[in-house]
Amino acid sequence: MSHKQYLTTSDVITINKIVDTSIVILTSNIGDTSVTNPFLVSIGCGFIAALLHYFFLAAFCWMLCEGIMLFLQLVIVFSSISKRCRRAVIWAFLGPALLIILINIVLLMLAIPAMVRYYKRRQKHSRIKDKKKRRYYQVLKHC
Known part of the structure; x- marks a missing residue:
């Protein structure tokens, strides 16, 4: 009989924050290498900036979700005492x-x-x- 493990809300938020942070780091590294190539400077700079802006915004949204989740867990725990x-x-x-x-x-x-x-x-x-x-x-x- 196999025991299935289910992801909690906290696990999902943590995984999404890690993936988002990894994409930000990858995008930053791509942006750094595109600066050396003159063709990619004109096209890539705006695109890289937009990607970084989007993923940083996503990271802050995931942090907001985690904060709300922690608040709700604390309210539920302390209201039941x-x-x-x-x-x-x-x-x-x-x-x-x-x-x-x-x-x-x-x-x-x-x-x-x-x-x-x-x-x-x-x-x-x-x-x-x-x-x-x-x-x-x-x-x-x-x-």
């Missing part, structure tokens, strides 16, 4: 994100006082150095 399951899915994404944000806030609150202490200590040392410099200059003035 129950409210409880939907809440669980949301917390599966939000929970870890909120935990990381909370940990970062705690670390920031610990880092800010350390930075303030360092800045105050640095200012204190610079004031001491300024006082020593002033004394040194006063001594030099009196000499």
Whole structure:
């Protein structure tokens, strides 16, 4: 008993995009070689440009089809999920994100006082150095 495999819509779209891209590459290569032949330059340039325009347009249309298909598949999948399951899915994404944000806030609150202490200590040392410099200059003035 043989098992037949049927192509899904996604497979058909992917095959068409691959064929279209292959034709674009082939047409580009033909266009590159026709530039060297003076006879084909006059006739071939417009024809190659039209083919490239058509196949690029087709590629964008296939991408649009794939986007619509993906959207419909997602809408069908997520509309069939129950409210409880939907809440669980949301917390599966939000929970870890909120935990990381909370940990970062705690670390920031610990880092800010350390930075303030360092800045105050640095200012204190610079004031001491300024006082020593002033004394040194006063001594030099009196000499």
